[in-house]
Amino acid sequence: MRTSPRRPLILKRRKLTLPDGNASNSPARDEPDGESKGVPKQEHSKGDKPRDRVECGTQKFPAGIKIINHPTMPNTQVVIIPPDADIQSIIEALTAKGRECGSNGPNKFILISSGGSSRPTGSTAAQQTLQSKAETTLARSTRCFSLRAPSGASRLSVCFPAGSGEATSSGLDNSLTNIQWLGKMSSDGLGPCTVKQEMEKENQTPVQETIKIEEDSIAATATSSSLWQDSISERPPYSYMAMIQFAINSTEKKRMTLKDIYTWIEDHFPYFKYVAKPGWKNSIRHNLSLHDMFVRETSANGKISFWTIHPDANRYLTLDQVFKPLDAGSPTSPEYSESVRLSLCRTLADPFSSLPGRKMKPLLPRVSSYLVPIQFPVSQPLILQSSLKVPQPMAQGASLSGSEAIRSSKRVRIAPKVLPSTEEPSSYLTTGPVKEKSHCDERPPPFAPTQSVKENNSQPGEAPASFPAALCIKEEKEDSYPDKWLPSFPPVSSIKEEPVQSDEETGLLLPVPCVKREKHFTVLKSPPRGVSDTVIIKRRKMGRSRRKQHLVLPCSEEPVLVLPESGGSDSFRLASDLPFLQETQSLELSCSQEEGGPFKTPVKEMFCKLPVSSTPSKVPTATPPMGGPDSWRFAPIAKESSELDFSPVRTPQVPFTSLQENLDLLGFNSTPLKNSLFDSPRQLLQTESNDMVSGPLTSSPASNPESTKQSSPELPASGLPENQSLMEGLVLDTMNNSLSKILLDISFSGLEDDILGPEMSWSQFIPELR
DNA sequence: CTATGTAAACAAC
């Protein structure tokens, strides 16, 4: 982690509503406190803040806490909490304070533990302390909220960050990412339903009668969860894609055979076992084939096929993370769980999920609700950036919503998924695949032309460094990665990375005509961990069409991507490793090749040729620039709100790149993700230094679109400070009544920060962080 | 339009 280039890095946040203690808000004043500028640290302790502008609050804070104004973010203060402090009370005090201040004063507080700042890999004791307390607090708070909150006032909203680690996988668990952080969700709720009889075959009809029985048994195991009961009779609110991910991620190796997937789903979602029509298995297969994130690997001997999740796309989400009700233990209040659950359902699940029978409606939670980790450019100032302030460059990531305004001022990137183990967040960033598509902008990417993306994690550690050089892409996925999972940030702009493989593919960006389609199959270089001998088969999809696969051979060569420079579509690369071809590329390729194209589907998409294909109409001619069907990744971010918004919901505002992943992972929508943060991949890449720095606070706007580069790849190269460290913190937004958990990178030396000035570091402001 | 769910045709084993 340390290596991560980006400065303030927010990996994830969770938002909880805060209790509202005071409903009153002071009249707003408008202005942000003056802190926005580089305010040095001011410390106050408890109540002693200067009452000046910022200080509205009269509350007292427990002794020992320090509050400093965020140097760059208005109305935001950084609260350093001693390890032993009572977070709950602090939160309450801050909440009250924020409320008093209203919009005028500080209304967002970044809570960090003075105990430990970094946790490169693990959390420090201090952090843990904080974390645990926070968890506790939050959990409690949450409960309280749900129970007590005045109706209008605060609503409990829980958002799960995409990248959370799975319990089993652990690496991430400790991190904020872990959803359990919120309260605990017991993972065992369902308990393994051991029952699995596979009565049904695909074609069989479900047996409904049995359901009851199941329910009973389940209920028993599931303790408090009525949820589960429902699960039996009701269709789970998860899409097939999400369930498949849950299943695969539930295994150690993160791979599963089709049959096991069926089994897992049946065991965990009795609905499928007893109620669903047999066709659900067909749907599972269909999803596996359709989504690029699912990669089929064949055992060395070729006899067994395992389905895995593309490492770049895998957020390691598990059912536990998403699903469980709070822990049974806390059941103290059934209501709690209930409420939580409801909330979750709302956010995560499809509203309709409860509907019985019928077709499934979209089960997935739609985008907006998820929090996604956000990455900030390295240069960013400390902790957070609001979307507002975020420098444009970085912003490119994704805007969930706006696709259009790319340039708008701020964009934030969201970190893609968290890798389970090691990784540094940054790494992903850097390496993440990019999908690229962009459509939005046309502007040429400022970036450097060549960059290649690497696809795999193969070399995690180095990734960053290597980035610049060439990533290998695997092949081409031409398309973007399917759906959403793109880890990296897509730059807003289009991307065009291609792997340069040899001749064929390489040309993508370039004007060069196309390559052949053969790419379809690509070989992943290295299979994701563990599986080295397996062969990965991948599909690519073309445009939006549904995809197809390629087989990846173990070999590797790494194709190099060449980014196109030209404007129209830019390609950007994200940090991600994935090599994608943009659609455009693909288009190009297709054009030339199409005929021979191995894929069936592809044909559809080939715009070049014929727009004929079913799906996409878009493609057609011209706009290849980015518009490709898949362009998703790059939507620009438009928003520019001026305030920081921590709420997850807003994600859209926040640009991030890989959101999709997050979302997608779960099966949530990807929509948001689609937007790309940067205009072009390059931007992303380049963003790192300069841009980022300047952008955010100061004036991001104009800054450079181009500059935005993604930090990931290049950062390493640039020699980012290694001192970065990540720490967990909380963001209390009194305006939103939200409490979010964030992972931030506090140790940076300010190299690039204009704001802070070279050499500055947060530690200077906050000695405790050291 | 997109994402998702379904169904089904086919191909390979």
Added chain:
DNA sequence: GTTGTTTACATAG
């Protein structure tokens, strides 16, 4: 029959 891949179509948002 199972597993995969693709099409097609339907639906919801």
